[in-house]
Amino acid sequence: MSAVDFRLTQDQRDLRAGVRDLLAGRYGREALRASVEADGALDRDLWRELGAAGLFALRLAESGGGVGLGLPEAVLVFEEAGRALLPGPLVATHLAAGTVPGAAEGTAVVTAFDLDGPLVAHLGDADAVLGADPLPAGTPVRSADPLTPLWRAEAAGGAGVEAYREEGALLTAALQVGSALRTVELAVRYAGEREQFGQPIGAFQAVKHLCADMLVRAEVARTAVYAAAVTADGAEIAAAKLLADGAAVRGARDCLQVHGGMGFTWEADVHLHLKRAWVRARQWRTAAGAEELLAERLLEEAVAG
Amino acid sequence: MDLTYTEEERDFRARLREWLGKTLPELPARPSPDDWPGRRAYDLGWQRRLHDAGYAGLHWPVDAGGRGATPTQHLIFLEETERAGAPYVGANFVGLLHAGPTIAAEGTAEQRARWLPPVLRGDEVWCQGFSEPGAGSDLASLRTRAVRDGDAYVVTGSKIWTSHAEVADWCELLVRTDPQAPRHRGISWLALPMDAPGITVRPLRTLAGSAEFAEVFLDEVRVPVANRVGAENDGWRVTMVTLSFERGTAFVGEVVACRRTLTRLARTAQANGRWDDPVLRRTLGRLHGEFGALWRLTQWNVSEAQRSGGIPGTGGSVFKLAYSHARQELYDVAAEVLGADSLSLEEEWTLDRLSSLSYTIAAGTSQIQRNIVAERILGLPKGR
């Protein structure tokens, strides 16, 4: 019987735990730092393993070689990917599964013009660009995020992403939620360990309250993402993206603040969360776009009474 | 995760909508904010209609006089009553939303039978006597004393910020029954009859101009020992149950109210041209997204609370923080929509804006909620 029961099912919990374990084993801190050393060049072996684990084929029908799951499961998986800072055009490749040969299996890397302009992430590693044929030429741009290499394409092919905008925004929001929750954990852990004035800094309310607000934003965004995954409603997806972008960007900044000077180092992972959150905030649906869409929807509801 | 309604739930919604459509036009005119007897009568009258139609205490357990409805039906009830512009719980707030649920969870069979039916029927009003002049955020430092004398407690002390004290029949009262014990272990939870000799109520005027709350002075007031809910000196635990209802579920209906306000704001902004201001328009859009998400958070918390026997968890503090700040921003934005008219007390939203200033204070300040989130959910250490 179906009824409103807005909780994770046991299967969904198991799925999330399974992905977390997989990523902890295959893409732990050392692997993350190795990616940074490699200037964000994609590890094709890892990509194939993600494919084999079903990350890209997750929503393809089982008859077509997929896993046959839905958006709610996909956001749980992407939340974990965001938490682990897993690099690469995960969303675009996932969306290309079933359309671009090799995407489902992880033998192809597919990126997208999801940045509102001629900049494209991971173009150098890509075998295809979603909805753009053939692969455009481009020149590398020095990227603010060490794990998101950027190229400036000669011709912007934005039209091809329109059909994928909603799902792209939702899955990207899920990545942001994972990152936001991870930055809460990192901040809380550091605040419990680091001592100043003879006590853990986490005992100071100024620090405590930063952490509490981080959690509030992350939890509100998380529920918004889960709900949007269930309803697949355009306005709910826009709201989820807006809230998740805010939770991830502000979460990373507050996490940085809690870490003090350590937070400003290359060595700490905080900047990796912040920079990636900045990238994702510009992908698929920006804050301005989301707010305008929500305003439009509000007006429709207002007029309908 | 499922957000689809069953046939039964859709039916429930349709019947409720029909009933509201028929009943609301029959309601008397709303009394003015200063007319306390009128407000009491109006709020109780509404509760009586709900009761007679079978909608009172929907989600309360059946053995507490409730209808044992699912949490979803309760949420549908809140959505539909708000959408239709039905009266706010008003004077029934404490009885229906936290004293009642506390008695349902912690009271004896006799206590439930005595106090719950009148709340559901709209016969009796409750107020909350927790805060004292010296005990606000630090509630456990409360000093109102209760000394046992035979089968009664003799209570002396004073309470403050007691909403609806003037029109209440009962007060959920926290007293110190053991001054020697560590502070959390010497408190008891009593039901105080507001007509007992020795009680003086002095109304306090709020910044909104009306007397929404009061000081309550207690001078050797005799309260039967039988009116104690929970064991003697175990009142702090009972208090935590009350507060979890107050913070966790009591504000749920108001999220729906905020969503309705937003649509009215959009209509007004469109009519007066301010909708064309992209900054304002985008802010309204963002708030629309935020209140939508807060509604989802409510559904999530309510689904989760079922696991803990219906008592909301600390997730209520997450909700209360997000909600109270969003609602304050809502009325600041309303002021942008109104322009200079926002300075006029003739505008409903101006009064709402003033009232909203209390949301980050009442039921535990935002600072206290952040302490709770940080210490109890995130496990950060207590300061010295």
Ligand SMILES: Cc1cc2nc3c(=O)[nH]c(=O)nc-3n(C[C@H](O)[C@H](O)[C@H](O)COP(=O)(O)OP(=O)(O)OC[C@H]3O[C@@H](n4cnc5c(N)ncnc54)[C@H](O)[C@@H]3O)c2cc1C
């Ligand atoms: C409209 C309204 C209705 C109310 N109705 C009722 C009612 O019916 N019954 C009832 O019992 N009470 C009621 N209250 C009282 C309410 O619960 C208290 O006002 C609230 O708990 C705060 O206590 P206080 O006013 O003593 O402020 P204080 O506790 O003195 O706080 C003052 C400031 O100090 C901050 N502060 C205090 N302690 C800490 C700390 N540990 N860490 C960080 N900051 C801190 C607070 O956040 C606040 O900003 C009502 C209040 C309002 C505004």
